[in-house]
Amino acid sequence: NAEYGGLMSFKRVSLFLTSSFLKQQEYQKLIDSGEGPTFEPHITLSHFEIKSNIEDITNKLKEIALHIVPFTVQFNGLKEGTTFFRSVYLEAKKTSELLQLKKLSDEAFPNIDKEEFYPHLSLYYGDAPARHKHFDMISKALNESHLIYPVQYIDVILMEDYMKVENWT
Secondary structure: HHHHHHOOOOOOEEEEEEOOHHHHHHHHHHHHHHOOOOOOOOOOEEEEOOOHHHHHHHHHHHHHOOOOOOOOEEEEEEEEEEEOOOEEEEEEEEHHHHHHHHHHHHHHOOOOOOOOOOOOEEEOOOOOOHHHHHHHHHHHHOOHHHHHHEEEEEEEEEEEOOHHHHHHO
């Protein structure tokens, strides 16, 4: 379908906040140390369904990008969650910069998440009891440098099936 600019196979888009290559590598080591799926370290800003043409999406993303100034996210510490996508993660502090970026994103793209915005950086995706093992393992490897995340980019991730982490592009 030409209206969607070739994006018909993708049903969902996520906006991920990411850092410099070197900082990403620090977190990637923690993620890769587990037995769960491999994914790029990120803080999810929003998820939305593709309902408009590629030019409209691109223009809205450019508008959001104009407001991006690198900023630092600080984490409250390591947490163990109860869901697959929030298994072991670093809970982010809701700063004014982060909340403003979220507001811009939600104004441009209606968010399909019904949950309250809960910024975090996942380090393991999985279910119990593996979650407990990975929480203990990651908590031992965590250091002070992992509690500061300088945001420098917004990555646009296209998803045909968001449950298949290995297919996120």
